[in-house]
Amino acid sequence: MSVQDDIRAMVKADRVIHEPARLIIVAILYTVESADFLYLLRETGLTKGNLSSHLARLEETGYVRIEKSFRGKVPQTVCSLTENGRDAFRDYRAHLKRAVESMLE
């Protein structure tokens, strides 16, 4: 496989997940059943606005489920990966691994 083919393979990767901030969000959510906005905010180091827009994009694609509720009087936004999101993350990692392996060959 040529370098151009490798680049093409990388480009074919899921663009929604490929974005670094979204990739970290999905990787975190893949590890757990659900996590709230506060946890994601702290772990990703994003601003509230940035995190909100990335979550909205992931929700729009059907990768993330978002549920808003209250913990006492405090608002709580709980996020979890959908089955589609889990499959997409698994595929993305497999894709990335294959691309890296082919570059090293």
Added chain:
Amino acid sequence: MDSRIDRAMQRTRRYWYEDGLGEIAKGAIFFLIGLVLFVPEVVPRDTLPRSFSALALPVIVIGGILLASRLLAAAKARLTYPRTGYVAYQRPTPARRLATVVLAMGISGLIAALAVRPEARPFLPIIQGAFLGAVFVYLGCWLGLPRFYVLAAIGILSGVATYLGGLRFNLSLAVIFMVMGAALILSGIITRRAYLRHTGPLSEA
């Protein structure tokens, strides 16, 4: 890129241990189990504490785990989630639960088989300490928590120390559990203090 993903996933896995509460709860259960095993070794026969300790072990193991998990959930909801966020972990699948039960039964069977062999019996404390050490080494690697290697070393050393001390089988088991319990509680308290020092209540709003 991939290692960054792995690190994020590992940090999320170890979040459960970040506040020290999980270690304190586990340590309390370990210590109580050790205490229940210790009482019959030092209290004369046909006394109330001795009869009570025979009945207490299953109650402490089952009741302690149930109570600790409820208390832990309540403590985390009150003390941890408002500071650093809420995470719910995936429940183990039936296959994973079965594998855990089979593994636990296999290890218990192995220890029981060694316990009935007079030539192997003196080495049981070392085996038990090594087993505890192996569990903490595995957890340390899986979660990326170096303090678990210290706990592993304490488990192994307590096994060796009780072997060298020539303690009877049940007494050595009691001592190992009590030492591990105390070490877990201490580790949890230190972790808890560091966690509270470095975090403060946050809000989404």
